[in-house]
Amino acid sequence: MTKSSGNGFPDSTNLVFIGGGNMAAALIKGCEKKEFIRKENVSISVQTEKSAQKWRNQGYQNVFTNTLEMLDKYPTAIYVICVKPQVFEEVVSSWPVNSRPRFIISVMAGVPLKTLSAKLPFVSGNTTIIRLMPNVASSIGSGASTLCYEKNEKIDDQASSIEYARKFAECVGTVEIIPERCFNAAMAIGGSSPAWTFMYIESLADGAVAQGLGRAEAKRLAAQAVLGAAQMLLNTDSGFDIETQHFALLKDKVCSPGGTTIEGVRALEKNGFRSAVIEAVVAASKKADDMAKMMEK
Ligand SMILES: NC(=O)C1=CN([C@@H]2O[C@H](COP(=O)(O)OP(=O)(O)OC[C@H]3O[C@@H](n4cnc5c(N)ncnc54)[C@H](OP(=O)(O)O)[C@@H]3O)[C@@H](O)[C@H]2O)C=CC1
Ligand SMILES: O=C(O)[C@@H]1CCC=N1
Structure with missing residues (x-):
């Protein structure tokens, strides 16, 4: 056999x-x-x-x-x-x-x-x-x-x-x-978003470098901070249930009243952070839709 x-x-x-x-x-x-x-x-x-x-x-x-x-x-x-x-x-x-x-x-x-x-x-x-x-x-x-x-x-x-x-x-x-009808939207997150996440991590490091932290430390710290945050969303040991709970629950845990993080949230919102990310996902997904149409010709 x-x-x-x-x-x-x-x-x-x-x-x-x-x-x-x-x-x-x-x-x-x-x-x-x-x-x-x-x-x-x-x-x-x-x-x-x-x-x-x-x-x-x-x-x-x-x-x-x-x-x-x-x-x-x-x-x-x-x-x-x-x-x-x-x-x-x-x-x-x-x-x-x-x-x-x-x-x-x-x-x-x-x-x-x-x-x-x-x-x-x-x-x-x-x-x-x-x-x-x-x-x-x-x-x-x-x-x-x-x-x-x-x-x-x-x-x-x-x-x-x-x-x-x-x-x-x-x-x-x-x-x-x-289902295939959601494939391009999923591709934007699964396939393309690592590129944007690298950009995000690079920007975190740049911000800290601007404030005097060494480049190597800033890069390591930024990458580990993003990894840890993602793991908290996926690992139920954090007490978070990705199926039923809102991400803001974890965000709110970090934002102390009158503290530093909420000032960063304010700056991000003022500069259209969430909208920029949403538009990036939509743009990548639409590009794949356009590529599919071109392929049909
Ligand atoms: N990069 C990513 O993050 C992701 C990519 N994809 C998809 O994966 C696919 C490949 O991407 P990626 O691996 O990054 O691309 P690469 O450019 O790294 O690889 C393309 C490969 O195709 C080979 N090739 C080109 N023409 C021919 C041919 N006529 N016959 C046989 N082989 C040929 C190239 O050969 P040679 O090495 O000799 O040039 C190369 O090995 C794409 O369709 C992309 O949409 C999907 C998800 C994520
Ligand atoms: O940019 C691209 O077209 C490919 C597909 C997803 C990631 N890279």
Whole structure:
């Protein structure tokens, strides 16, 4: 009998990554660390020989600079699309018509399921296509991913594919399975917000540096303060229940009457802090909506 390592699929199942950049690296390394996959079952296609060599130097042997050649070699593997959305059309053009992947996971922002199906007519129909939106913290196993797919009872054993994708995403952090109509909004928080959080932490440090604190101390302190605050929201040991309680409960605990923090709250509100953050989420989400519309053309 074929051995299985608990992911529901035989150990010999090949995972084929189209694109081998930051996201592919985070996912591959996270899955390997959790022994979900092994190097010998991973194939990667990249654009440049330089990137291919980087992967080979890390012990990956199945590395290609020609996607068609790779997909030809693994016509029934699990495919993970990890290229930029702008490159997707090019990838489609080098997709062999006889490939029959077990299922497909796409991490591309702004490329909806219906576009993926329409652009890959020869593989869709009886092939589950899953959208997964990981984030940069996946590279250290602290990602916050979202996943969506279209339920189709005609597809054989679709539930196993979804379960595999869920476990795959869990190798690099948490995963929320959500309807596609909310996917771009979730992407703005899960996928994009780490960039804004880095900006926020940088600004905290800048403020303290302006007031005389050393740069290194300010950076460490700011990062740890943000981490601790996030952990209080997620860890019930803080007495906070994220399902039922309002974030302001914790904010109010920090704001002593007549104290320092409330002065900072006042300054933030005066400068449109919350509105700026809300608008950033809406802007990122709308950009993904626009990208999806462009893709339809
Ligand atoms: N960065 C992030 O935080 C997140 C990104 N995403 C999504 O992940 C996807 C990838 O992003 P990211 O990993 O950051 O991008 P990168 O630029 O790091 O990686 C893109 C990869 O695609 C390869 N590539 C380019 N053209 C081709 C081609 N024709 N055939 C095969 N491979 C090709 C590149 O090769 P080479 O290395 O040789 O240039 C590179 O390895 C995007 O669609 C993005 O929307 C999703 C969530 C978060
Ligand atoms: O900026 C982007 O388009 C990608 C998707 C989410 C994070 N990075």
